[in-house]
Amino acid sequence: MSSTEDPAAKDRPAKLVVTGATKTYQTNSGPLHAVADFSMSIADGEFACIVGPSGCGKTTLLWSIAGLHSLTSGRVTLDGEEITEPHSQIGMVFQEANLLPWRNLDKNIELPFEIKRQKPDRERINKLIDRVGLAGFGNKFPRELSGGMQQRAAIVRALSFNPSVLLMDEPFGALDAFTRDEMNLLVEEIWLETRKTILFVTHNITEAVFLSDRVFVMSARPGRLAKIFDIPFPRPRTLDLLATKEVFDLVNEIKAEIQIGATPANHTSTENVQPASSPSRTPPSEPGQSGDRTNG
Amino acid sequence: MVDKHLGDKIPEFGAKKPAGGNSSGLAPSGLTSGPGARSFWEIFAIIMVAVVIIGSAEAYIRFFEVPQYVMPPPSSIAYALVADFDLIAPHLGFTLIELFVGYAFGASIGLMLAAVITQFPFAEKIIAPYVLMLVTTPMLALVPLLILRFGFGLEPRIIAVALASGPMVMINSATGFRRTDLAKIALARSFGATTFQIFTKIRFPMAMPMIVVGLMIGAIFGLLTAVGAEMVGGGFGLGNRLTTYSATLQMPRFFAVILILSTLGILIYVTFYLIGKKWASWES
Numbered sequence: 001m002s003s004t005e006d007p008a009a010k011d012r013p014a015k016l017v018v019t020g021a022t023k024t025y026q027t028n029s030g031p032l033h034a035v036a037d038f039s040m041s042i043a044d045g046e047f048a049c050i051v052g053p054s055g056c057g058k059t060t061l062l063w064s065i066a067g068l069h070s071l072t073s074g075r076v077t078l079d080g081e082e083i084t085e086p087h088s089q090i091g092m093v094f095q096e097a098n099l100l101p102w103r104n105l106d107k108n109i110e111l112p113f114e115i116k117r118q119k120p121d122r123e124r125i126n127k128l129i130d131r132v133g134l135a136g137f138g139n140k141f142p143r144e145l146s147g148g149m150q151q152r153a154a155i156v157r158a159l160s161f162n163p164s165v166l167l168m169d170e171p172f173g174a175l176d177a178f179t180r181d182e183m184n185l186l187v188e189e190i191w192l193e194t195r196k197t198i199l200f201v202t203h204n205i206t207e208a209v210f211l212s213d214r215v216f217v218m219s220a221r222p223g224r225l226a227k228i229f230d231i232p233f234p235r236p237r238t239l240d241l242l243a244t245k246e247v248f249d250l251v252n253e254i255k256a257e258i259q260i261g262a263t264p265a266n267h268t269s270t271e272n273v274q275p276a277s278s279p280s281r282t283p284p285s286e287p288g289q290s291g292d293r294t295n296g
Numbered sequence: 297m298v299d300k301h302l303g304d305k306i307p308e309f310g311a312k313k314p315a316g317g318n319s320s321g322l323a324p325s326g327l328t329s330g331p332g333a334r335s336f337w338e339i340f341a342i343i344m345v346a347v348v349i350i351g352s353a354e355a356y357i358r359f360f361e362v363p364q365y366v367m368p369p370p371s372s373i374a375y376a377l378v379a380d381f382d383l384i385a386p387h388l389g390f391t392l393i394e395l396f397v398g399y400a401f402g403a404s405i406g407l408m409l410a411a412v413i414t415q416f417p418f419a420e421k422i423i424a425p426y427v428l429m430l431v432t433t434p435m436l437a438l439v440p441l442l443i444l445r446f447g448f449g450l451e452p453r454i455i456a457v458a459l460a461s462g463p464m465v466m467i468n469s470a471t472g473f474r475r476t477d478l479a480k481i482a483l484a485r486s487f488g489a490t491t492f493q494i495f496t497k498i499r500f501p502m503a504m505p506m507i508v509v510g511l512m513i514g515a516i517f518g519l520l521t522a523v524g525a526e527m528v529g530g531g532f533g534l535g536n537r538l539t540t541y542s543a544t545l546q547m548p549r550f551f552a553v554i555l556i557l558s559t560l561g562i563l564i565y566v567t568f569y570l571i572g573k574k575w576a577s578w579e580s
């Protein structure tokens with residue numbers, strides 16, 4: 001069991017715990033198993049990525065963690081508290097920037113405050129806007145901005161109300177390679193500065209390796225946890241890292257894992273299907289009361 | 297605990313979104329391209345064309361001595377418009393009152409019904425045929441009936457205006473409200489938005505372009521109905537002037553009234569064009 005324990009996670013409490021997440025959609029052509037018995041535990045301040053083939057249930061899983069969707073069975077807890085509806089400690093960055101086209105940038109970023117009926121924290125917002133390089137674009141409308149700039153605005157919006165967890169669903173999937181690299185550097189810098197807990201979904205393995213402390217590989221539908229990879233490279237990471245042999249090998253290893261997972265009836269690495277930091281004595285369906293850790 | 301706004305759905309990103317809902321054929325493209333003249337030369341050309349058309353009409357009518365009861369020359373129409381405006385003004389006032397009051401009721405009820413009914417697809421299916429019936433029935437046909445019930449005053453015309461404009465506003469707004477962008481609703485939900493907030497922050501602004509189109513078409517239908525209802529009976533309003541002047545062969549005055557009516561139509565169009573530009577231009 002110790003092989004899947006993340007050394008970095010040992011000295012930090014579990015922040016976000018998913019236990020036995022299962023989601024079955026009822027469709028006209030019968031039930032569709034999108035996610036099956038998926039468990040994971042993310043430490044406070046960890047950067048975790050989920051990779052998996054297209055359609056394996058990544059968005060489904062993330063939406064359930066965000067409280068936007070119900071699970072068929074299983075549960076999600078944040079700091080030990082079960083999530084059944086959207087939570088103010090969770091910020092979400094969607095696939096595509098998802099800005100409102102009828103609002104300018106400033107108004108888009110203030111939307112969370114409007115909905116929460118709070119005065120927008122302009123000081124914090126302005127700092128974030130400066131940080132991502134959007135200063136001076138406040139009165140521009142989304143259609144006047146490039147894809148990269150839209151996605152920067154979406155990140156500012158998600159961070160504006162200072163959530164402790166950031167969920168990102170293929171945020172850079174629609175961007176060109178250069179802009180994507182740029183955005184990845186930005187995300188790492190922001191993470192190093194804020195130490196939010198980030199759960200990042202992508203199907204770009206290089207991106208996952210570059211960004212994360214751990215990569216969770218999901219199998220083809222129904223999405224199960226196939227394997228967890230520790231990414232040991234020191235921080236801050238630079239783009240040069242991506243040219244090294246270690247990264248190249250790791251990316252290929254993960255790629256191979258995804259391809260194995262894509263062919264059914266392959267569950268050799270049962271050991272890895274356990275949630276990362278859940279103790280071996282506790283079955284996944286019955287998690288510990290809070291934080292899911294006994295050896296503390 | 298299925299989220300009542302999102303149900304079990306997640307949006308298909310990357311897939312082409314149904315851009316304008318199903319934009320009904322009623323939407324005039326003019327709302328986006330618009331009548332705004334820009335340069336000096338554009339304005340000059342527009343004025344020149346008008347001068348040429350009016351001038352040659354004047355010349356033709358005078359040269360061939362077209363009898364006045366067929367078509368009076370533009371100059372005498374203009375003279376009638378200025379000299380007899382005092383005579384026509386009170387009637388313009390009545391028509392405007394019918395239009396404003398009837399439209400205020402019709403448009404607000406139509407808009408509200410559209411907003412509510414689109415949230416309940418089943419209810420929508422039930423009432424859709426009746427709304428279509430209201431849209432396609434010429435309200436003018438009902439005016440004699442309304443006069444029997446409400447007399448020859450303003451009421452029957454106001455009701456006719458409301459019945460003509462309301463369904464137009466409703467049917468177009470409903471098209472707007474029916475657009476659902478799951479990703480945007482999910483966005484609002486992720487900040488904890490209530491049903492009402494999802495409506496005010498997402499659904500309503502998203503429907504705005506179609507609402508503006510509906511309001512414009514409703515207003516124009518309202519004007520047509522007000523004038524038509526005045527022609528059916530009673531002794532006031534621009535419609536009544538049209539019947540009176542044509543019956544008594546006062547053609548310059550008749551055409552002066554026609555001119556006022558087309559000016560009203562253009563005013564309605566420009567007003568909603570500007571509203572659309574301010575509140576719904578994000579879509580173009």
Ligand SMILES: Nc1ncnc2c1ncn2[C@@H]1O[C@H](COP(=O)(O)OP(=O)(O)OP(=O)(O)O)[C@@H](O)[C@H]1O
Binds near residue numbers: 052
């Ligand atoms: N509301 C729904 N009803 C029925 N099936 C659904 C629904 N939403 C998603 N699915 C199906 O569930 C599976 C998982 O979808 P999901 O979008 O979560 O995958 P994904 O990993 O995010 O895919 P992608 O990489 O394309 O973003 C897909 O096969 C999808 O077709």
Ligand SMILES: [Mg+2]
Binds near residue numbers: 059060095169
């Ligand atoms: Mg997805």
